[in-house]
Amino acid sequence: DPNFGALSFEGDGLVTTAGASTGITFTQTSVAAGVTGGVVADNQAVHVGPVTVADGGVFVGGTAGTGALNYSSLSLSAVSGGVGGVAGHTLTLHDYNDGGAAKTLLIGGTGTTVLDYTPGEITASQTTIKVVSGTLEISGSDPLAGAKGLVLAGGDLNVIATGTPSLTGALAYYSFDNVAGATVQNDAGASYDATMTNGPVITTGAGGMIGEALAITPGSNEVLTVDGGVPLSSTTWTVSTWFQNLNPQSGYRILAQSAGAEFLGMVLGTNGVLGMRVGASMSFTDPAVEALPGDGWHHLTMVGNGTNTDFYLDGINGHVGTATGQIGSQIARIGNYVTYPFAEKLDEFLVYDHALTGDEIQTLYNSGLSGNYPADMTQLSLDVEGDSTISMSGAAPDLGALTFTATGARLTLTDAATFASMTIASDVTSIEINTEAAIGFGPVDGGMTTDAIPAANAVEIIKSGDSTLTLTGDGVNLENTMFTVLAGRLVAVQASMPVGDATLHAAGGEIVLGSKTADATVAYTNELISDGGTLTAGAPGASGVTVNLPNGMTLNSGALNLRTDNGNALNVSGSITGAGSVDIGAGASVTLAGGGPYAFGGVTVTGGTFTTDNALNFDKLDVLDGAFVQTGLAASGQRDLTIASSLTINSNLDMTVAALNVSTAAVKINNTLLTVA
Numbered sequence: 235d236p237n238f239g240a241l242s243f244e245g246d247g248l249v250t251t252a253g254a255s256t257g258i259t260f261t262q263t264s265v266a267a268g269v270t271g272g273v274v275a276d277n278q279a280v281h282v283g284p285v286t287v288a289d290g291g292v293f294v295g296g297t298a299g300t301g302a303l304n305y306s307s308l309s310l311s312a313v314s315g316g317v318g319g320v321a322g323h324t325l326t327l328h329d330y331n332d333g334g335a336a337k338t339l340l341i342g343g344t345g346t347t348v349l350d351y352t353p354g355e356i357t358a359s360q361t362t363i364k365v366v367s368g369t370l371e372i373s374g375s376d377p378l379a380g381a382k383g384l385v386l387a388g389g390d391l392n393v394i395a396t397g398t399p400s401l402t403g404a405l406a407y408y409s410f411d412n413v414a415g416a417t418v419q420n421d422a423g424a425s426y427d428a429t430m431t432n433g434p435v436i437t438t439g440a441g442g443m444i445g446e447a448l449a450i451t452p453g454s455n456e457v458l459t460v461d462g463g464v465p466l467s468s469t470t471w472t473v474s475t476w477f478q479n480l481n482p483q484s485g486y487r488i489l490a491q492s493a494g495a496e497f498l499g500m501v502l503g504t505n506g507v508l509g510m511r512v513g514a515s516m517s518f519t520d521p522a523v524e525a526l527p528g529d530g531w532h533h534l535t536m537v538g539n540g541t542n543t544d545f546y547l548d549g550i551n552g553h554v555g556t557a558t559g560q561i562g563s564q565i566a567r568i569g570n571y572v573t574y575p576f577a578e579k580l581d582e583f584l585v586y587d588h589a590l591t592g593d594e595i596q597t598l599y600n601s602g603l604s605g606n607y608p609a610d611m612t613q614l615s616l617d618v619e620g621d622s623t624i625s626m627s628g629a630a631p632d633l634g635a636l637t638f639t640a641t642g643a644r645l646t647l648t649d650a651a652t653f654a655s656m657t658i659a660s661d662v663t664s665i666e667i668n669t670e671a672a673i674g675f676g677p678v679d680g681g682m683t684t685d686a687i688p689a690a691n692a693v694e695i696i697k698s699g700d701s702t703l704t705l706t707g708d709g710v711n712l713e714n715t716m717f718t719v720l721a722g723r724l725v726a727v728q729a730s731m732p733v734g735d736a737t738l739h740a741a742g743g744e745i746v747l748g749s750k751t752a753d754a755t756v757a758y759t760n761e762l763i764s765d766g767g768t769l770t771a772g773a774p775g776a777s778g779v780t781v782n783l784p785n786g787m788t789l790n791s792g793a794l795n796l797r798t799d800n801g802n803a804l805n806v807s808g809s810i811t812g813a814g815s816v817d818i819g820a821g822a823s824v825t826l827a828g829g830g831p832y833a834f835g836g837v838t839v840t841g842g843t844f845t846t847d848n849a850l851n852f853d854k855l856d857v858l859d860g861a862f863v864q865t866g867l868a869a870s871g872q873r874d875l876t877i878a879s880s881l882t883i884n885s886n887l888d889m890t891v892a893a894l895n896v897s898t899a900a901v902k903i904n905n906t907l908l909t910v911a
Contacts, residue, residue, distance in 0.1 A: 243265045249271075263285045271291070289345075341367075341370045347371065349372050362382045364384075365390065366388050387620040391625070397610060399601065407583070408458070416429055417430075432454070432455045442582070450570060453483065459567050463493070463566035466538070471587060472536070473490060475582060477580055478531045479529055479530070480526060480528045487576045489501075492565060497571060506526035510543060517557040531602075533548050535599075612654055616637070623647075624648070635656075638658045644665065650672045665693070665696065666698055697717060697722060705725070717737070722743050723744045724738075725773055727750055728748065738763070740794060745769050745770070749779045753778035754779055759785055761788070766794065766814075767792075782807060783804070783806045796818050797819060806824075806828070809830055820860070822843070824844050826850075832848055833851035836855060837852060837854075839862055
């Protein structure tokens with residue numbers, strides 16, 4: 235049972251252990267620049283201490299037999315320095331196996347540590363990866379598969395998201411990136427590999443939308459054939475593909491052939507009208523519409539719903555039309571029929587055994603535009619306890635649960651992503667989320683949650699950065715939590731209460747309150763505090779929504795800009811107090827209707843409509859454009875307008891108040907009929 239000291243790799247090589255010993259230990263390990271070295275365990279455990287790898291070096295840790303590379307805490311440190319003027323060196327860990335016991339993999343140094351391994355080699359969900367400094371880089375469609383969790387404790391995370399389309403229910407997926415001779419691999423499974431027949435070729439140099447594509451010569455008989463055909467059900471199915479440049483010919487152009495002379499994605503003549511042939515009958519979408527453009531890359535999705543076939547061009551919003559009937563049995567030939575090729579190139583050809591949803595169709599289209607599919611990291615929990623940054627390239631991945639475990643933890647997100655949920659531990663009193671790109675939590679049942687936090691340990695969640703943080707799920711245990719929005723947008727979208735009972739604090743950024751359902755009235759019972767910023771009623775995409783604030787607002791300082799969009803409206807039925815003021819801009823519809831009182835710094839109306847049915851007590855009221863309407867007048871004077879500083883009305887409107895009380899104020903009334911009832 236030897237216990238070694240330092241193990242240094244000065245050239246390429248491996249140390250492989252053998253024998254019946256219960257274990258071998260290396261107290262520390264180093265790998266020289268440009269060298270690949272490591273330890274392979276065979277039939278016994280090997281314990282490896284801190285590992286340091288110089289520029290371009292690769293550390294290999296793994297097993298060759300029944301043994302395991304074991305450690306209670308393995309440290310990997312990518313060293314710093316200048317390489318060609320670029321600071322930071324790279325460390326790569328290959329073929330890691332955790333040995334089945336709970337362990338921590340520490341990532342340190344000041345450079346970049348790359349974890350590169352086959353999914354599943356981190357086993358038993360026992361390894362926690364902790365990044366204390368430097369950068370951890372992971373890639374693939376399922377990076378860190380099998381890890382128990384990832385902790386950012388001051389270090390950063392770089393995700394290179396190289397995913398694949400969702401293959402749930404996929405019968406065939408021809409990416410044209412996995413080809414051997416004339417055989418095109420079906421990336422969705424072992425069956426239905428296709429054969430390039432009569433001479434089509436695979437592009438080179440990333441000639442497709444994602445990777446390579448199938449190229450077919452115009453006017454030729456080149457085709458992709460599937461022996462036995464990809465089966466289609468008689469009820470629902472989906473076929474989708476990217477295509478470039480419809481073939482320039484006056485006859486038919488055929489995308490896919492079923493049994494016999496049944497065709498799907500059949501283009502009629504030169505006008506690009508889409509349709510199909512079922513039996514001896516041809517059915518097309520609206521012949522008055524030129525459906526398919528002839529040039530460039532475009533995405534086509536065809537969905538059989540059991541009776542008819544729907545055609546979509548470039549995403550769900552491009553519904554071309556519906557053709558009567560649907561082909562049955564199979565997809566046997568792709569890209570051509572006789573000498574009627576469909577397009578010059580095809581890529582990402584998919585066949586599903588069900589009808590895709592609108593969101594799924596849109597994801598296929600968006601992924602082609604971005605050149606990659608989202609990676610699936612929903613199984614990986616992410617804890618933040620330091621000041622760390624997550625950056626992502628490729629398609630925005632779906633991430634798992636996010637937990638803030640330490641007071642003062644700060645997370646910067648430089649690229650768009652969606653987390654399943656966010657939780658704040660019970661002993662945490664402040665965190666910061668810096669969004670430099672759009673970030674979401676949800677989209678449906680995920681939400682913002684804190685452990686049960688007592689009032690004495692209130693939490694402040696600081697939203698910084700110029701982009702958007704979106705919450706759509708339930709907010710739980712947030713009654714002792716405050717969202718402070720310094721910059722960018724905090725968007726809360728109701729079917730439930732996405733921000734729970736948290737206090738909302740506008741402090742320079744924008745708070746957007748809305749509904750998932752159009753033409754709805756939703757109440758946000760949160761306390762709202764303003765030190766300047768913007769409050770908007772109506773989330774993007776929803777129209778005709780009325781947002782009610784029954785608990786009113788406290789305007790501490792500065793001006794709060796009140797906005798509505800998409801035909802939405804804001805109603806404040808609770809009181810508004812404080813020294814601050816509100817600005818109501820063009821197109822806004824703001825109503826103060828309820829119990830009041832409304833006694834605060836003042837209102838500036840530069841557009842839109844400002845309506846109230848209660849007494850107002852302002853330092854100033856400036857109506858420079860738009861309309862000020864005071865309803866529900868009472869002879870007793872309960873609908874008073876009290877001005878202590880200035881009253882400026884410079885808008886073409888008729889204005890009636892029960893009583894006008896002006897104290898040491900400057901009054902300017904232009905183009906307005908003012909009536910004191």
